[in-house]
Amino acid sequence: MEFAAEGPKAIPLWVNGHAFLTVTDAFYDVVNPVSGEAVYRVPLCGADEAAEAVAAARAAQPGWAALSAEARQACLNALADRLEGYAGHFAKLLRGDTGMTEEVAQAEVTAAVAALRGGETGEAGVVAIVVDATRPLAGFAEAAAPALRAGAGVVVKPSPKAPSATYALCELSARAEWPAGVLNLMQGDTAAIAGLCAAAIDRVVYAGEAALGTQVGAVAAAAGKPFAMQAA
Numbered sequence: 001m002e003f004a005a006e007g008p009k010a011i012p013l014w015v016n017g018h019a020f021l022t023v024t025d026a027f028y029d030v031v032n033p034v035s036g037e038a039v040y041r042v043p044l045c046g047a048d049e050a051a052e053a054v055a056a057a058r059a060a061q062p063g064w065a066a067l068s069a070e071a072r073q074a075c076l077n078a079l080a081d082r083l084e085g086y087a088g089h090f091a092k093l094l095r096g097d098t099g100m101t102e103e104v105a106q107a108e109v110t111a112a113v114a115a116l117r118g119g120e121t122g123e124a125g126v127v128a129i130v131v132d133a134t135r136p137l138a139g140f141a142e143a144a145a146p147a148l149r150a151g152a153g154v155v156v157k158p159s160p161k162a163p164s165a166t167y168a169l170c171e172l173s174a175r176a177e178w179p180a181g182v183l184n185l186m187q188g189d190t191a192a193i194a195g196l197c198a199a200a201i202d203r204v205v206y207a208g209e210a211a212l213g214t215q216v217g218a219v220a221a222a223a224g225k226p227f228a229m230q231a232a
Contacts, residue, residue: 061152
């Protein structure tokens with residue numbers, strides 16, 4: 001899925017259970033910090049794409065919440081099983097985006113699997129999750145799993161520096177036969193965060209380092225959205 005005849009492959013959005021292709025004015029190159037190679041690019045999205053992703057989560061959330069807690073956990077377990085089965089592939093994606101060592105990347109996948117399989121239960125509604133590049137896969141899983149366990153619909157906005165593994169996990173949810181729209185992803189940077197905060201979400205959760213979290217919290221506060229920060 002290419003947005004241009006030349007240049008790195010573009011990673012799309014994931015909305016309502018399928019890849020969502022969009023053309024924006026600007027893209028961000030995902031550069032491997034070890035090799036200096038641009039391995040992917042992501043569209044820098046804004047309010048329109050945020051509205052699409054949030055609408056999908058809002059439409060899917062009542063049906064997801066109506067399932068029993070056991071049924072929702074069964075979906076999370078199925079996703080965890082598939083993630084574990086593709087652990088090598090996900091570790092490779094993490095290494096390509098972040099320059100992690102193999103050991104650190106494998107630990108990141110293991111932590112994500114554990115988060116999906118069990119833990120706390122959060123709140124329902126529709127939640128926007130913003131993740132930085134520190135722990136792009138595990139940070140997302142640890143923030144999303146409690147909300148999903150409670151019956152929430154989710155829209156994740158990964159760091160444009162490290163989007164690959166998060167997108168791949170959303171794509172894997174379709175193979176695990178998740179209901180479409182429960183888990184969505186939009187690409188972008190500051191404008192994407194502002195777009196999510198302006199849309200019909202119930203709260204914002206940030207997973208990552210505190211400095212960026214303070215900025216995300218300020219955007220959420222300006223939009224009147226409840227905000228929580230999860231340490232990296």
